[in-house]
Amino acid sequence: MTEVKVKTGEELNGLGAMLKDIMDTNLRDPEKYKSVERVKGSVVIKESSSGVAVTLHLDQGKLELQNDAIAKPTAYMEAGFENLAHISSGQLNPIVAILTGKVKSGGNPFLLLKVSKIMVLK
Numbered sequence: 001m002t003e004v005k006v007k008t009g010e011e012l013n014g015l016g017a018m019l020k021d022i023m024d025t026n027l028r029d030p031e032k033y034k035s036v037e038r039v040k041g042s043v044v045i046k047e048s049s050s051g052v053a054v055t056l057h058l059d060q061g062k063l064e065l066q067n068d069a070i071a072k073p074t075a076y077m078e079a080g081f082e083n084l085a086h087i088s089s090g091q092l093n094p095i096v097a098i099l100t101g102k103v104k105s106g107g108n109p110f111l112l113l114k115v116s117k118i119m120v121l122k
Contacts (some may be wrong), residue, residue: 002027004056007066015047015084016065019119022088023056023063025065035117037061041074041108045117046106048078051120056115075107075115080113 003024006012011069014022015086026032037051039058046069053069079087083102086092094116097103106114 001114002033002061002063004063004065007064010067012065013052013054013067015052016067018088019054019056020043020065023118025121030081032118033061035103035114036063041109041111042070043107043111044076045071045119046075046076046078046085047084048080050081058111058115073107075105075111076111077103077105077112079103085092087116088119090119090122094120 016062024029036058039061040060041058043056044053055070055073057064079102083097084094087094087097098105
């Protein structure tokens with residue numbers, strides 16, 4: 001399978017390091033890898049109270065994380081630390097979080113669905 005690469009020359013912030021660890025674990029599962037294998041786009045994930053953000057770039061099986069938000073992502077999600085922690089630990093379903101307003105999102109919803117399969121530790 002693959003692992004999430006870090007943009008050359010960067011050391012990830014805490015949010016990025018946490019997400020990388022979870023995604024690397026999930027990408028070992030062939031079914032979860034398959035969900036993002038052919039996907040192209042970028043997703044910004046932002047913690048709303050601190051403004052800390054990371055961008056995940058997907059390019060047909062290659063995944064790369066970088067610090068900060070890019071100007072025009074394909075999709076984005078923003079939530080408070082607690083909700084991001086609950087989503088990544090599997091205590092809160094990302095779709096339910098979006099529908100109940102615990103997470104703000106925008107852009108391509110199908111990309112968010114695909115990415116959510118590798119962002120939740122299970």
